[in-house]
Amino acid sequence: MNHFLRTASMSAITIQQHILSEQQRFPGASGEFSFLLSGITLATKKIQAQVRRAGLTQILGSAGNENVQGETQQKLDVYANEAMIDSLAMRGSVGVLASEEDEHAIVCPNEEGDAKYAVVFDPLDGSSNIDVNVSVGTTFSIFRRPDDACLSDPDRWVLQPGNRQIAAGYVVYGSSTVMVYTCGNGVHGFTLDPNVGAFILSHEHMTMPRQGSYYSVNEAYSNDFPSHFGDYIQHVRNGKLGRSYSSRYIGSLVADFHRTLLRGGIFMYPPTQTHPEGKLRLLYEANPIAMIAEQAGGIATDGSRRILDLQPNAIHQRTPLVVGSEVEMREFESNFCPANSG
Ligand code: AHG
Ligand code: MN
Ligand code: MN
Numbered sequence: 001m002n003h004f005l006r007t008a009s010m011s012a013i014t015i016q017q018h019i020l021s022e023q024q025r026f027p028g029a030s031g032e033f034s035f036l037l038s039g040i041t042l043a044t045k046k047i048q049a050q051v052r053r054a055g056l057t058q059i060l061g062s063a064g065n066e067n068v069q070g071e072t073q074q075k076l077d078v079y080a081n082e083a084m085i086d087s088l089a090m091r092g093s094v095g096v097l098a099s100e101e102d103e104h105a106i107v108c109p110n111e112e113g114d115a116k117y118a119v120v121f122d123p124l125d126g127s128s129n130i131d132v133n134v135s136v137g138t139t140f141s142i143f144r145r146p147d148d149a150c151l152s153d154p155d156r157w158v159l160q161p162g163n164r165q166i167a168a169g170y171v172v173y174g175s176s177t178v179m180v181y182t183c184g185n186g187v188h189g190f191t192l193d194p195n196v197g198a199f200i201l202s203h204e205h206m207t208m209p210r211q212g213s214y215y216s217v218n219e220a221y222s223n224d225f226p227s228h229f230g231d232y233i234q235h236v237r238n239g240k241l242g243r244s245y246s247s248r249y250i251g252s253l254v255a256d257f258h259r260t261l262l263r264g265g266i267f268m269y270p271p272t273q274t275h276p277e278g279k280l281r282l283l284y285e286a287n288p289i290a291m292i293a294e295q296a297g298g299i300a301t302d303g304s305r306r307i308l309d310l311q312p313n314a315i316h317q318r319t320p321l322v323v324g325s326e327v328e329m330r331e332f333e334s335n336f337c338p339a340n341s342g
Pocket of ligand 1 (some may be wrong): 071100122124125126127128218251252253254256279
């Protein structure tokens, strides 16, 4: 074929090719890291296949039990959790897994004892949206085994601050299925081409706009928020950031953040009476989102402290989350955050 007539898809870069090139940044990784990431892409392809057919295959609705969070598990939560565990536990290089759906860390079978990585994930984010056909997602965060950690103490592998993540990302199952990940060298997005079953590079070196025009918060809890959050939202509504804003809130963190990454703006899940520590989980929701945000030029805090610097003490520890573009975040930090604004 005349090579000038090659179609775009033939010069497409798959996520496997991209990961291999990223792999060069991890001396000694010898392909294990890319093999690990391909386990995640495999699992998310299996999950998306179920998400796309949810109404047809009786996978909607509740699985009839509660997870460690005390939340009713949806059937798709259970399926997605099993898909992630099955795809990662036998990858050799993975020693420990931690999932939103499992109370304790999972030690992977590893005869050689040479496992190097731990993976933390929310297999299905936005479960309340499954039955109403609204975007849901999967998040993941990858740590290197701490030097003095052994498999008999699996928590040590995962209770690391987010600034120790060696990679993080998410998949959003929306109008298309998009995987966004970073290995600390910028943020890259891949769209699943259902015709070939491959994630194809579609957003290279993603950067968050310096300012957006959306704020994203569950306003039903406004009366619960600490007052400075409400004051800030009113400030934004009153056009004090130099432009008018729209409100967008999907109720799936991955989808709300993906919009923020692409269009800018600010997402907030403040402390509420029901969740005085915040609702979102530090390890497998806030941390991967925060690494992506910072790698794309955004900012992520718990309302005052950098998310990536928080030392977790428990796998399912919750945190408030404020994440978004530089302009909105600096305004909040400088003039509304009690810790900074005096
Ligand atoms: P999950 O479905 O994994 O439990 O996560 C749901 C989270 C997050 O995705 C979303 O931002 C938040 O819950 C929405 O909470 P509210 O319904 O309280 O706004
Ligand atoms: Mn979640
Ligand atoms: Mn979940």
